[in-house]
Amino acid sequence: MSNRRRKNKHKRGASVKRRLQGKYPSGPAGKASNFIRHVDVLRGEQPHLKAVLTARVSERFQDHKGNLDGQLSRLRKFAHENGITIVGEYKWVGSGSWKEPGDREAAADLAIPQGAVLLAESTDRFIRSVYFNTKENPSVQPTDAEYQDLRNATKGVILATVLHPDTHWKEVRSYQTKRGQQTKGNKGGRLKKKPRPGYKKERRLEQLPHVLRLRSKGASWGDISALTGVAKGTAADWVKRYG
Known part of the structure; x- marks a missing residue:
C-alpha cells in the first residue's frame, strides 16, 4: 500500500471514529x-435448538491465518456435542463497532426463516465498544446504547454465546x-516430554469413534482434524483401517 493510500485510509478511519464517538458518548x-x-x-429452554454459527475477526490478516475458520470449527464441535442443529454459518471481518450492521443483518436474515439463534463464542464476536483498542484500551465495554443498536441490527433474533455474555474480557482473551492454539495444533508453553508408552493407543480409542462418526456424516478431513485434533493423514488412515 502506498503512503498516499495509507494516509487516506487513516483519515477515513479517524472520520468514522469521530462520528461514532458522537453517536455513542x-x-x-x-x-x-x-x-x-x-x-x-x-x-x-429449547431442547431442539437451531443456530447460525457466527464468527468475526478484526483484520483481514487474522482471516488469512485461519482465525475465522478456527472459530467456526470450535463452534461446530460445541454444537455437535450439545445437540444443537446447525442451519447456517456466517463470518465477517470488521472492528466490531462499525461496518458490521450490514453483516449482522445478513446473519440475522439466515436465522429468521429457520427460527434459529445466532451463536458466537463470546460477546465481543458480536460487538465491541467504539472506544476499544487492543493495546491502549482493551478493557472498555459497549454501553447500553451500543448493545441496543446491535439488537436492532439483528432484527430481534436471539443472540447467544458459548461463554457467558458477562465473562471478563481477560478470560475471553x-x-x-x-482456541487458536488448539485449532492450529500449537499447544504453547514448554516442549513436553516424550509421550508415555501406550499414549497413541489411548488417543486412538478415545478419538476413533468421533472420527468415524464425523466421516460418515460427510465431514472433510480438515473439519475432522479441527474438531478432534487428529491429523488429517492419521484420520484418513483410521477410517481406512477401522471404518
Missing part, C-alpha cells in the same frame, strides 16, 4: 446479558488464545 458499560443469552440456558 463515553458512558458506563452496559450489561451484556441483558441483550445476549448464554447458550447453556437456552439449551434448557485467554479462551481465544487457547
Whole structure:
C-alpha cells in the first residue's frame, strides 16, 4: 500500500471514529446479558435448538491465518456435542463497532426463516465498544446504547454465546488464545516430554469413534482434524483401517 493510500485510509478511519464517538458518548458499560443469552440456558429452554454459527475477526490478516475458520470449527464441535442443529454459518471481518450492521443483518436474515439463534463464542464476536483498542484500551465495554443498536441490527433474533455474555474480557482473551492454539495444533508453553508408552493407543480409542462418526456424516478431513485434533493423514488412515 502506498503512503498516499495509507494516509487516506487513516483519515477515513479517524472520520468514522469521530462520528461514532458522537453517536455513542463515553458512558458506563452496559450489561451484556441483558441483550445476549448464554447458550447453556437456552439449551434448557429449547431442547431442539437451531443456530447460525457466527464468527468475526478484526483484520483481514487474522482471516488469512485461519482465525475465522478456527472459530467456526470450535463452534461446530460445541454444537455437535450439545445437540444443537446447525442451519447456517456466517463470518465477517470488521472492528466490531462499525461496518458490521450490514453483516449482522445478513446473519440475522439466515436465522429468521429457520427460527434459529445466532451463536458466537463470546460477546465481543458480536460487538465491541467504539472506544476499544487492543493495546491502549482493551478493557472498555459497549454501553447500553451500543448493545441496543446491535439488537436492532439483528432484527430481534436471539443472540447467544458459548461463554457467558458477562465473562471478563481477560478470560475471553485467554479462551481465544487457547482456541487458536488448539485449532492450529500449537499447544504453547514448554516442549513436553516424550509421550508415555501406550499414549497413541489411548488417543486412538478415545478419538476413533468421533472420527468415524464425523466421516460418515460427510465431514472433510480438515473439519475432522479441527474438531478432534487428529491429523488429517492419521484420520484418513483410521477410517481406512477401522471404518
